[in-house]
Amino acid sequence: MSYLDRLVDEQIRQAMERGEFDHLPGSGKPLRDLDEQRRPGWFAEQLVRRERSRVLHDDTLASLAERRIAFWRAPTLDALRELVIAANRELAAVNPRLEPDDRIELVDVREVVAAWRTTRA
DSSP: OOHHHHHHHHHHHHHHHTTTTTTOTTTTSOOTTTTOOOOTTHHHHHHHHHHHHHHHHHHHHHHHHHHHHHHHHOSSHHHHHHHHHHHHHHHHHHGGGSOGGGOOOOOOHHHHHHHHHHHHO
8 A cells, every 4th residue: 555545544534533424415325326327428428517507507696696786776666577587587598507406596576676675765
């Protein structure tokens, strides 16, 4: 066993003693698709899909942040509702293209309207 192998084993042992591996997501559950036959390059395809999803997620969040700024500038309640509906349409179009963990929750019209009204009072 090389020095590097011993070093890694020692770090893993210490982490286990500190409980760093306790309660990890999926702990005690079988690995998903373990028996599935995979095509060559499957890992790269998954990696690209996850990275594309992450980039689209981040871009959509940036767009949503700009839209949220526009919410506060809406001159009327009807204009505000139209802005929120447009934001939700964008999210509804993007979410199916995102990985499940990257999906973005739709904007709650009632919450936005209530907050907008408090700033106008």
